[in-house]
Amino acid sequence: MKKxxxxxxxxxxxSSNPVFSKNDxxxxxxxxxxxxxxxxxxxxxxxxxxxxxxxxxxxVLQSLDPYSxxxxxxxxxxxxxxxxxxFGGLGIEIGMEAGVVKVISPxxxxxxxxxxxxxxxxxxxxxKDQVQGKSLMEAVKLMRGPVGTTIDLTIRRKNVxxxxxxxxxxKIIQVQxxxxxxxxxxxxxxYIRLKSFNENSDNxxxxxxKKFEKNSNIKGYVIDLRNNPxxxxxxxxxxTDFFLDxxxxxxxxGRKISETRKFxxxxxxxxxxxxxxxxINNGSASASEIFAGALKDHKRAIxxxxxxxxxxxxxxIIPLRNGGGMRLTISKYYLPSGKSISEVGVTPxxxxxxxxxxxxxxxEKDNQLNYAIKLxxx
Numbered sequence: 001m002k003k004x005x006x007x008x009x010x011x012x013x014x015s016s017n018p019v020f021s022k023n024d025x026x027x028x029x030x031x032x033x034x035x036x037x038x039x040x041x042x043x044x045x046x047x048x049x050x051x052x053x054x055x056x057x058x059x060v061l062q063s064l065d066p067y068s069x070x071x072x073x074x075x076x077x078x079x080x081x082x083x084x085x086x087f088g089g090l091g092i093e094i095g096m097e098a099g100v101v102k103v104i105s106p107x108x109x110x111x112x113x114x115x116x117x118x119x120x121x122x123x124x125x126x127x128k129d130q131v132q133g134k135s136l137m138e139a140v141k142l143m144r145g146p147v148g149t150t151i152d153l154t155i156r157r158k159n160v161x162x163x164x165x166x167x168x169x170x171k172i173i174q175v176q177x178x179x180x181x182x183x184x185x186x187x188x189x190x191y192i193r194l195k196s197f198n199e200n201s202d203n204x205x206x207x208x209x210k211k212f213e214k215n216s217n218i219k220g221y222v223i224d225l226r227n228n229p230x231x232x233x234x235x236x237x238x239x240t241d242f243f244l245d246x247x248x249x250x251x252x253x254g255r256k257i258s259e260t261r262k263f264x265x266x267x268x269x270x271x272x273x274x275x276x277x278x279x280i281n282n283g284s285a286s287a288s289e290i291f292a293g294a295l296k297d298h299k300r301a302i303x304x305x306x307x308x309x310x311x312x313x314x315x316x317i318i319p320l321r322n323g324g325g326m327r328l329t330i331s332k333y334y335l336p337s338g339k340s341i342s343e344v345g346v347t348p349x350x351x352x353x354x355x356x357x358x359x360x361x362x363x364e365k366d367n368q369l370n371y372a373i374k375l376x377x378x
Contacts, residue, residue: 032056058135065329066096067315069136073323078141088147088170092117093229093285094139095311100124101131101139104309105227105283107175108195108361111168117155119227119283119309124163125154145170177201177231180208184373188217191369193224193362194239197231197287202238209242209270220275222372223291226305226361230286233314237263240294242270247298247336250290252314254331259314276301277372280346281354285309286333293335293346302375303348305368312341350375 039047058070091110094101101123106113123131126142134142143151147170155164177198183191190212192205212218230236233252240249244265251262278292278301289308295301312333318326333341350371358365 055135058137061326061328062096062135065313066136067311067313067327068329069096069327071137071325071327075137075141076319076323076325078144088145088149089173090117090143090151090153090168090170091173094123094136096136097122099132101134101136103283104285104311105229107173107229108193108227110173110175111171113227115166115168117153117166117168118157119281120158121164122156123153124156125152127152147172178204178208180212182212182215182218183222183369184377186217186377188219189373189376190215190218190221191224192221194288195228197228197235197239199232199235201231201235202242205239206242206270213271218274220277220376221271222277222279222369222376223301224279224361224369225284225288225292226279226281226368227283228285228288229283229309230288230311233287233290236287236290240291241265243276243295243300244298245269249294249336251334252331253334254314256330259331275376277375278303279305279368279372280308280348281306281368282309282345284346285311289341289346290333290335293339293341296346296349297336302350303346304350304352304372304375305348306351306353307347308341308345310341310343310345312344 036049036052039052040049054070054072061068061070089110090112091107092112093104093107095104096102103112103117103119103121103123105119106117123139125131126139129142131139143153145151150167150169153166153168155166157164175196175198177196178192178194178201180190180192183189190208192208194201194205209221212221233250237249245267246265249263249265251260253260276295278295280288280292280303284292284305285308289310289312292301292303292308296303313329314331314333315327316330318328320326335341352368352371355367356365360366362369
């Protein structure tokens with residue numbers, strides 16, 4: 001029991017709340033020790049105390065926000081290992097909401113997207129395992145596995161009474177972050193689909209712009225960020241800068257001075273002031289929201305679609321002495337207007353909800369993109 005108490009002194013020692021005195025802290029630690037002792041003596045089944053402690057540590061982190069989490073040594077090692085050729089995924093970005101795993105967005109052309117998983121779905125069962133009560137990292141571990149193997153997911157979806165069941169085959173997920181083409185019958189709109197903000201996305205994006213700018217028939221751009229879960233902050237800043245001449249793009253604020261910064265656009269609009277429509281939905285998160293929010297605040301683009309996800313925070317992976325790790329929120333994003341994205345997201349200028357069971361991004365049934373094209377050519 002002494003080891004347990006020492007560990008919890010370390011866990012709870014982060015408190016800097018002057019109202020919460022040391023005496024209060026030690027009382028809570030004693031209470032926790034008492035609870036553990038009673039579990040050990042009275043609980044109907046034998047309990048692995050190491051697992052109980054892992055759950056308690058994870059509970060501390062998850063009480064902070066949906067994105068902070070604890071990783072056991074085994075899980076931390078797996079997360080760091082390059083698993084190409086060994087493990088496959090489903091192609092979804094997930095987060096926690098009220099103790100349930102929520103799909104932030106399915107990635108284009110991946111098993112999850114092709115199976116019909118949608119942004120906003122709640123994963124309630126993975127195979128035979130109930131998700132309720134598991135950590136985000138535990139859910140991720142359950143979904144990973146050898147390439148070619150199948151997994152059953154049970155989903156709860158808004159406005160659908162019965163749970164939905166999906167059988168999905170794991171694959172190696174390779175995402176080409178940028179694709180582009182000229183769209184509309186008049187061949188006058190440059191369409192750029194940005195699926196994620198990866199290491200080289202800005203260079204790919206700029207190549208697409210330069211190709212379009214050589215075409216004198218191009219009158220404007222549609223930038224499609226639907227189901228884009230985000231990525232690197234630097235990439236969000238660079239790509240936003242392509243459309244601005246000056247002004248603030250985003251700021252970050254954290255406890256440390258090093259985490260509090262402002263980022264500004266440099267002179268030079270790569271599309272020479274042509275009109276821009278940015279498409280978002282509730283699968284557009286993080287870096288996507290920085291891009292859409294900055295262009296909206298500067299009145300540089302019309303934002304069309306559905307409200308974005310609302311992930312406006314930065315996480316850092318911190319190794320721990322036991323060989324595990326923790327993912328901890330260290331700062332938050334703020335738009336040029338000073339508004340936080342967290343839990344709120346970016347509201348479109350024009351709300352267009354996806355309609356029809358056969359809706360699919362970049363297809364004839366894509367009513368949101370069809371609306372954007374009509375807007376340009378009206």
